[in-house]
Amino acid sequence: MNGKDLIGTHYLPPFEIGDALQRTEYTYRVLDAEYVEKDNTGCVHTAPGFGPDDYDTGKRYGLIPFCPVNEAGRFTDAFPMMEGKKVRTTNDDVIAYLKEKGLLYNTSKIKHRYGHCWRCKTPIIYRNTRQWFIDVPKVKDKMLSEIDRVKWVPDWAGSGREKNWVDGARDWCISRQRFWGIPLPVWECSCGAKKVVGQYEELKEGEGYTEGMDTHRPWIDKVTFKCPKCGKTMHRVPDVLDVWFDSGVASWADLGYPHKKDEFEKWWPPRFIVEAHDQTRGWFYTQLAAGVVSFDRAPYDEVMMHGWMLDSKGRKMSKSLGNVVTPEEVIEQYGADSLRYYMIMANAPWEDTSFQKLGPKDAWKVLNTYWNVVNFASMYMVLDSFDPAAHTLENMKASLSNEDRWMLSRTEKMKMAVTEALETRELHKVARALTDYIMEDLSRWYLHLVRDRSWDEESTDAKTAAYFTLYRAIMSVAVAMAPICPHITDRVYSAMGGSKLTVHMEDWQKGDASLIDEDIEHSMALVQKINAVVASEREKMGSKKRWPLNAVYIHGTDASVNDAVKVFNDILAQQVNIKKIGYLGAGEKAPIDVEPVDFGEGELFIDPTVTPEIEAEGWGRDLIRAIQQMRKNMKLNVEEFIFCDVKAEDHLVELFKIWQEHICGEVRAKQITYTDAPAGERVEDLEINGKVITVGVSSSKI
Ligand SMILES: [Zn+2]
Ligand SMILES: [Zn+2]
Structure with a gap:
């Protein structure tokens, strides 16, 4: 037999239910529903008073929701045999009852998914209750066209996500059975008449209203109205509004509208809002719905949707995973600006970012x-x-x-x-x-x-x-x-x-x-490129960094490239550290026999010859660098002059003397003395290119 052959079949209920259950044509009959899976029996019990799926199925068949459980989770007198008992403690009673009636086929424990409170993990019971809704499907078309009007960053936040969500949106439940919150401004009479209070002015007409009163619970509940239909007393519906409703009307409620107009006229609507991608169903949505209902438009012109900061493995940061990085610890280490700069730089704003320690x-x-x-x-x-x-x-x-x-x-x-x-x-x-x-x-x-x-x-x-x-x-x-x-x-x-x-x-x-100046930028870009190319070639050649190259010949793809490089000829010579730069025109050959190196807009030739002048300059530069490092270690002021003692082998001393003036200028030395016993405030044995050179430095102030 197929499941569908069972549809409509009558059955006898195992429990006796009183008249509180309103029976209709399909009560106690087999129905069909898409969500029933064929695992186990392929049959589930449907209780339209206890959950949205069952409610919808019941609605299709005209069943009236029956919910004999109160707010405390106990059965009411609508189910007399269990009255007063907590729903979750009656399993044994149910089994005993079925056994006694001879209706029990089997008893065993099975594991299945069950709804829990997201915050405290308590198992929850779905109950059918009386609630207030905004009829979103009625304004859906306008909401969708507003999504098109608004600028979304990124675009798919609107054209994809928000549209999909609004497209499938159902009624929005705005009432909550809580104490704290904005009281639902609806008064009801036992005759069925309703009064919605839209303004403080209207509230003042109520019985029990006092000027300046707190209009929250419990005080607001003392305000009553006389029913215009039957003359009896109207009481406020005890519910408060969902906080998402508060957020939805925030853009104008915040400005005191409607009881104040000036700020509203000045500032509303806000041009731009920004929130994370979890707000597609949250703030982006509630504002859109509330705005369209109240003003026939979204209360914003642009929405920027940003991503989340996740842990280094892309998981949500949470206390239970122990992977939380607090802003405070990062700020402590690197400062608030570094954290801000990192968060902005790491990713496009709408992407999630896996927080990296470095x-x-x-x-x-x-x-x-x-x-x-x-x-x-x-x-x-x-x-x-x-x-x-x-x-x-x-x-x-x-x-x-x-x-x-x-x-x-x-x-x-x-x-x-x-x-x-x-x-x-x-x-x-x-x-x-x-x-x-x-x-x-x-x-x-x-x-x-x-x-x-x-x-x-x-x-x-x-x-x-x-x-x-x-x-x-x-x-x-x-x-x-x-x-x-x-x-x-x-x-x-x-x-x-x-x-x-x-x-x-x-x-x-x-x-x-x-x-x-694009031409100058092009020239400098060429020089930077040549600088990088030559540096990497020098490294391959094993040539010493501070020793100048004898010559580099530039052969641009055409004359304009050579001209562009020439604009910064001196800078190129200085930065790349070349004695001579040659430029080769069309068809000209380099005067040396080396492999050409490509630099993007032409090729170049490096002359690696080390002349005696280069050797002198190289040693001179190495000594300058060593002395400058000593100055730094001694924490000398940049403008301070020094005296230098230097001990080195004779050949090197000869080379240093060639560069004497330049060395003195660079390291701000008033005098360099070559001696076998260097003295000074600081004396160091420096190893340069495999030779030991002893240097003593003193501030000239002493
Ligand atoms: Zn809870
Ligand atoms: Zn009435």
Whole structure:
């Protein structure tokens, strides 16, 4: 026999139920339902008074829900044989009863899924109760068209998720049987009449209302109305509203609407809201439904949906898993700005992020690099009494070098990239644009280039131009990064003499297109590329880092490439550390017999010959670096002069003497003495290229 052949079959109920159960055509008959699985008997008992699935099935067949269980979980007098007993304690009574009646076929324990309270894990009972609903299907079409009107970030948060949810939305139950909460403003009479109070003004007409009273429970329940139909007393429905209803009306309730209008007219509707992706069924939805019911529109124009911060393995952080990382511990270690910067940078805002321990540390490195740039710049600016207020772009223009112009161009591009990413809400791109700018353009490249200018003794125009450019870069970062890292940016802004009370009062900077110079950027990009290519070749050749290369020959794919590189010829020579740069035109051959190396827009040839001059310069540079390290270890001020004693084998001393003047200048030595017994505040045996050199350093102040 097939299951469907049973549909409609009558059966005798095992229990005696009184008249409280209203019988209809399909009471005590076999019905069909899609959710019944064929495991076990393939039959389940349907009780429309105890659960949504059963309720729906009952509704299809016209069954009237019967629920002889009260709020305390005890049977009521509608089921006399168990009256007063707790539902979950009657299993033995039921079995005993069936046995006695000869109706028990078998008894055993089975495991099955059961609903539990999500918070305290208590097993729960579904009960059919009287509730209040918003008829969402009635406004569904308008809700769907509002989803189309609103801008969603990302787009699929609206066109996919929210639409799917609203499409399948059912009635929204807004009543709760609680004490705390907004009282449901409905009064009822025993004759069936209802009164909905929409305003305080109407409430004042009620019996028992006193001016200034607390309109929550229990006081509100003392307010009654006279029934306009029958004259009896109307009492408030004891329910309160679902807190999700509160959240749904928050946008105008918060402004005091409808009893106050001015703030509402000024601010409503909010343009933009932001919440996590779990709010598709929550706040995004409740606001949409409440807004369409009340104002025929969504109470927002743009929704930004963000992801969750998960643990490193992508699991939800929870106390029971013991995988919670608190913001406090990260802030303690790396600071609040680092945590904020990491969270913005790690992922697109709408993606979940698996928290990586090293993430905030990487963010800290970026901020620390910025901090170091600021330190370096301000130190020299103070030394040279640079006054940022005394210079404008207009009066600086003539003094700007090509690398200054390059930096200004990069700075404006950074502002544009940051602005664009903010407009599209791709916040991770804001952080990434800032990171590239700080780490590469500003610290690794520009600061490196202007370092030599800062050492110049005289305050030249070129130096001022560098300070001007550097200052502009630092302040531009402060403004662009302020929304993400409010603390460090404000500190820098104030310390560098920002004109407003705080960086957060500055105007936003969209970037000045007139300062963008694509040709110069192309030239510098070529130099950077060649620098990287030569560095990696040198490493392969095993050539010493600080020893200059004899020559590099550039052979661009066409003359314009060579010309573009030539713009920064000196910088290339200095950064790559080359004695001579040659440029090869079309058809020209390199004067040396080495393999060409590709640099993207052409090829280059490296001459690895070590001449006596190169050897001298190489040793000189190595000594400079060693002494500078000693200065650092001694914590000498940058402007402080020193005396140096050096002991080395004769051949090296001869080489150092060739570079004597340069070495003195670089390490700020008033004098270098070659002696067999170096003395000084600090004396170190330095191992350089396999030779031991002893150096003594003293501050000239002593
Ligand atoms: Zn609970
Ligand atoms: Zn009445």
